[in-house]
Amino acid sequence: MAHELPSLPFPSNALEPHIDKATMEVHHGAHHKAYVDNLNKAIAGNPALESKSLDALIGDLPSVPENIRGAVRNNGGGHWNHSFFWKSLSPKGGGAPSGKLADAIHSAFGGFDAFKEKFEAAGLARFGSGWAWLVSHGGKLEICSTANQDNLLMGRTIAGCEGKPVFGVDVWEHAYYLKYQNKRGAYLKAIWNVIDWNAVARNF
Numbered sequence: 278m279a280h281e282l283p284s285l286p287f288p289s290n291a292l293e294p295h296i297d298k299a300t301m302e303v304h305h306g307a308h309h310k311a312y313v314d315n316l317n318k319a320i321a322g323n324p325a326l327e328s329k330s331l332d333a334l335i336g337d338l339p340s341v342p343e344n345i346r347g348a349v350r351n352n353g354g355g356h357w358n359h360s361f362f363w364k365s366l367s368p369k370g371g372g373a374p375s376g377k378l379a380d381a382i383h384s385a386f387g388g389f390d391a392f393k394e395k396f397e398a399a400g401l402a403r404f405g406s407g408w409a410w411l412v413s414h415g416g417k418l419e420i421c422s423t424a425n426q427d428n429l430l431m432g433r434t435i436a437g438c439e440g441k442p443v444f445g446v447d448v449w450e451h452a453y454y455l456k457y458q459n460k461r462g463a464y465l466k467a468i469w470n471v472i473d474w475n476a477v478a479r480n481f
């Protein structure tokens with residue numbers, strides 16, 4: 278079955294003023310859609326790959342034929358990363374995590390503010406395009422980042438970082454350029470207002 282573009286879980290203007298409607302429309306309707314379309318194109322005519330779930334597909338890149346491996350890595354990763362990203366954002370987001378997630382953040386980073394600072398630094402330090410991630414290793418939290426559309430399911434050898442994704446933030450220019458231009462740091466600060474900590478806690 279072909280991979281499909283999931284609907285946004287909120288209207289495209291719902292995250293304003295932090296993420297503007299025009300950015301959401303082009304990000305979801307053009308960029309994410311292109312990853313889905315190009316993934317389907319790459320695996321078309323290969324029933325073994327077409328029958329795999331997205332997780333199974335990008336979690337076993339070495340088994341993908343070499344001539345389409347790059348396309349599956351970029352577009353499969355892009356589809357996974359964006360699908361995950363939308364679900365962790367909400368117009369009712371913001372504030373601070375609670376419960377076990379808050380405890381884990383305190384124990385790993387010394388506090389919520391220290392965590393936010395370290396996460397923003399990871400997003401800023403990613404040269405070019407990629408993602409900043411909060412990952413869990415059996416409940417122990419870590420921050421890391423991946424290049425381009427690399428995904429944690431690809432493993433450390435390929436993605437440079439591994440663990441269970443708790444949440445990720447897209448730091449490609451297409452995620453913020455219309456509103457924030459070159460100010461990636463301002464976008465990363467604004468994102469905290471729309472992070473859905475209940476969704477993030479469920480991932481954790």
Ligand code: MN3
Pocket residue numbers: 304308359447449451452
């Ligand atoms: Mn993106």
